[in-house]
Amino acid sequence: MAxxxxxxxxxxxxxxxxxxxxxxxxxxxxxxxxxxxGSKQFVVDLSQVQYMDSSAMGMLLQLREHAAxxxxxxxxxxxxxxxxxxxxRIANFEKLFTVK
Amino acid sequence: MSExxxxxxxxxxxxxxxxxxxxxxxxxxxxxxxxxxxIVQQCPVDALLTAYQKVQPDLVLxxxxxxxxxxxxxxxxxxQLDAPVQPALLLFGxxxxxxxxxxxxxxxxxxxxxxCASPLFQARLFGHCQCIQRQRLLEHHRALLMRxxxxxxxxxxxxxxxxLQQDMPNLRWALSPRALFNGxxxxxxKSPGGNLxxxxxxxxxxxxxxSIGVLPVAEIFYTMTAKGFELVEIVLEINRRLNSLLPTExxxxxxxxxxxxxxxxxxxxxxxxxxxxxxxxxxGLEVLSSRHTPLGIVDNAQLDxxxxxFTLQQNDHLLLCSSAHAYRSVGxxxxxxxxxxxxxxxxxxxxxxTRVGEHLRHNLSLAEGDLSLLLxxxxxxxxxxxxxxxxxxxxxxxxxxxxxxxxxDPRTLREFDPRPMLTQLxxxxxxxxxHRERLYTLVAELFSNALEHGVLxxxxxxxxxxxxxxxxxxxxxxxxxELQDGHVRFSLEHVPSEDGGILTxxxxxxxxxxDYQRLGSGALSLEGFSGRGIGLIRNMAEExxxxxxxxxxxxxxxxxxx
Numbered sequence: 001m002a003x004x005x006x007x008x009x010x011x012x013x014x015x016x017x018x019x020x021x022x023x024x025x026x027x028x029x030x031x032x033x034x035x036x037x038g039s040k041q042f043v044v045d046l047s048q049v050q051y052m053d054s055s056a057m058g059m060l061l062q063l064r065e066h067a068a069x070x071x072x073x074x075x076x077x078x079x080x081x082x083x084x085x086x087x088x089r090i091a092n093f094e095k096l097f098t099v100k
Numbered sequence: 101m102s103e104x105x106x107x108x109x110x111x112x113x114x115x116x117x118x119x120x121x122x123x124x125x126x127x128x129x130x131x132x133x134x135x136x137x138x139i140v141q142q143c144p145v146d147a148l149l150t151a152y153q154k155v156q157p158d159l160v161l162x163x164x165x166x167x168x169x170x171x172x173x174x175x176x177x178x179x180q181l182d183a184p185v186q187p188a189l190l191l192f193g194x195x196x197x198x199x200x201x202x203x204x205x206x207x208x209x210x211x212x213x214x215x216c217a218s219p220l221f222q223a224r225l226f227g228h229c230q231c232i233q234r235q236r237l238l239e240h241h242r243a244l245l246m247r248x249x250x251x252x253x254x255x256x257x258x259x260x261x262x263x264l265q266q267d268m269p270n271l272r273w274a275l276s277p278r279a280l281f282n283g284x285x286x287x288x289x290k291s292p293g294g295n296l297x298x299x300x301x302x303x304x305x306x307x308x309x310x311s312i313g314v315l316p317v318a319e320i321f322y323t324m325t326a327k328g329f330e331l332v333e334i335v336l337e338i339n340r341r342l343n344s345l346l347p348t349e350x351x352x353x354x355x356x357x358x359x360x361x362x363x364x365x366x367x368x369x370x371x372x373x374x375x376x377x378x379x380x381x382x383x384g385l386e387v388l389s390s391r392h393t394p395l396g397i398v399d400n401a402q403l404d405x406x407x408x409x410f411t412l413q414q415n416d417h418l419l420l421c422s423s424a425h426a427y428r429s430v431g432x433x434x435x436x437x438x439x440x441x442x443x444x445x446x447x448x449x450x451x452x453x454t455r456v457g458e459h460l461r462h463n464l465s466l467a468e469g470d471l472s473l474l475l476x477x478x479x480x481x482x483x484x485x486x487x488x489x490x491x492x493x494x495x496x497x498x499x500x501x502x503x504x505x506x507x508x509d510p511r512t513l514r515e516f517d518p519r520p521m522l523t524q525l526x527x528x529x530x531x532x533x534x535h536r537e538r539l540y541t542l543v544a545e546l547f548s549n550a551l552e553h554g555v556l557x558x559x560x561x562x563x564x565x566x567x568x569x570x571x572x573x574x575x576x577x578x579x580x581x582e583l584q585d586g587h588v589r590f591s592l593e594h595v596p597s598e599d600g601g602i603l604t605x606x607x608x609x610x611x612x613x614x615d616y617q618r619l620g621s622g623a624l625s626l627e628g629f630s631g632r633g634i635g636l637i638r639n640m641a642e643e644x645x646x647x648x649x650x651x652x653x654x655x656x657x658x659x660x661x662x
Binding site: 096 | 372389394
């Protein structure tokens with residue numbers, strides 16, 4: 001899974017696709033660690049992610065720690081597919097992230 | 101293999117070689133290769149399998165220029181053998197492409213030139229040795245991992261307490277056999293007051309990293325339950341510990357449940373568990389949905405502590421399940437999942453567990469054994485067990501004279517549960533460990549009467565119906581939250597006696613009392629006035645005295661030195 005990265009106005013967008021699980025750990029981590037800790041807000045585009053597991057949830061938590069401080073706005077989880085949205089809802093991740 | 105037992109990998113100095121073929125073909129190899137390799141044996145082709153099994157060489161060099169079906173079969177057999185590191189199977193000679201291809205496809209690794217002494221032959225052979233070394237390194241790490249998992253298995257095995265099932269006949273559970281590897285956890289314990297606490301949850305990830313949190317969580321759960329702490333306190337303590345222990349990406353998605361000893365009410369805290377259900381005997385299914393983030397992510401100040409209350413009736417079932425993969429199909433077919441559940445619940449609880457497991461695995465498309473399950477059936481309410489008759493309540497307690505008093509104001513009453521602490525005081529200071537349950541029950545009954553009926557002025561008749569129970573506890577929460585004035589005072593005293601000691605517990609509340617004279621002096625039916633409380637206290641304590649207007653009570657508890 002290739003992660004497309006783009007940046008605009010201090011917000012970094014990561015577009016993921018396919019399976020979001022532990023096999024993506026290194027690539028995902030490299031993508032956001034390219035930016036200095038605490039300096040950017042992030043948008044994770046999940047529109048093309050069909051499958052997400054609990055490791056991926058852990059990875060999102062790591063991203064949240066790396067992002068700029070500022071509550072739930074720091075990381076936006078965008079356009080999750082229904083299955084993924086369900087997962088985020090069960091974990092009550094909208095209390096930690098902005099889910100759009 | 102000696103390399104596997106030490107954490108540091110040691111490269112072997114020599115690679116062992118098995119030469120296969122006619123003696124004539126091999127004679128030149130012996131001199132060419134004998135210096136750099138340990139030639140463990142020579143054998144003809146038809147003895148290859150036996151020789152291989154005997155000497156377990158790293159490399160097998162076969163001189164077989166012409167196609168040989170029997171050789172291909174042996175190659176296949178060697179590949180089937182269970183070896184930690186596979187040997188390199190090499191053919192050498194003037195070999196045509198078809199034979200070469202057949203050899204490789206059957207499991208062979210490479211073709212080498214006919215001349216063993218040529219630099220090319222030697223170079224390629226050396227290349228294969230390097231491959232073998234890399235395989236050995238991999239095998240070394242794998243063996244270390246297996247050792248780690250064996251240790252984890254032994255340690256974690258001691259945490260899950262199987263014997264509890266005897267004490268809880270209406271509870272069944274099945275921990276996924278791969279629980280070690282997917283961090284699933286099931287815990288069950290009874291509080292001194294007789295309530296049943298349950299936990300089912302899972303850590304993300306695999307292996308030791310996923311299971312490392314199991315130990316502290318189990319310890320907290322068992323210790324605090326035994327001391328009579330409220331479920332919400334246990335939730336907070338687990339959260340606090342996991343926050344300090346786990347890395348950012350770690351968490352525990354779990355449900356914690358408390359079922360009242362009478363099995364009429366219960367409460368649940370669900371943070372991240374997708375499958376938590378209350379199947380009603382009448383047929384309806386209630387989803388005990390996850391309302392909180394999993395444990396170990398936010399700190400206690402931000403953690404949502406709201407519990408969901410529910411009432412229970414005979415033949416209701418509580419079902420929790422956890423699976424690393426449950427998230428995968430969560431969107432898929434929850435309807436089908438929930439539909440078939442009630443059909444799985446039969447009179448035989450073991451059978452029910454099996455069927456529920458099958459049903460869930462089928463609907464979640466899981467492999468055999470990839471699910472952890474907890475099933476509780478609400479049985480007929482047991483009549484309150486008779487408290488131990490007064491008589492020889494013995495212990496090895498100490499003969500000291502002491503007294504202790506604590507006054508709890510509204511703010512303290514809101515934030516602090518004195519029951520575990522007071523019980524602990526009595527148990528530890530007095531050395532009355534065997535009496536913990538009884539002492540806890542006494543403290544708890546006295547405290548709840550003082551707080552709920554005295555200070556909050558709740559009417560206990562509300563508790564007589566299942567719906568009333570839930571209403572009662574919600575009113576209790578609300579009134580306690582709004583409380584401005586009032587107090588509960590506990591005074592404890594111990595004096596030694598000839599045969600042991602006498603414990604006196606006096607509880608006073610700021611309420612207006614009640615008509616205690618109506619109680620009479622006889623032993624009351626335990627189900628009678630104000631529910632269980634007073635009868636129970638009377639059965640356990642030697643003496644119970646009320647003081648006008650009924651907002652102060654003193655009980656005496658006599659223990660005898662064993």
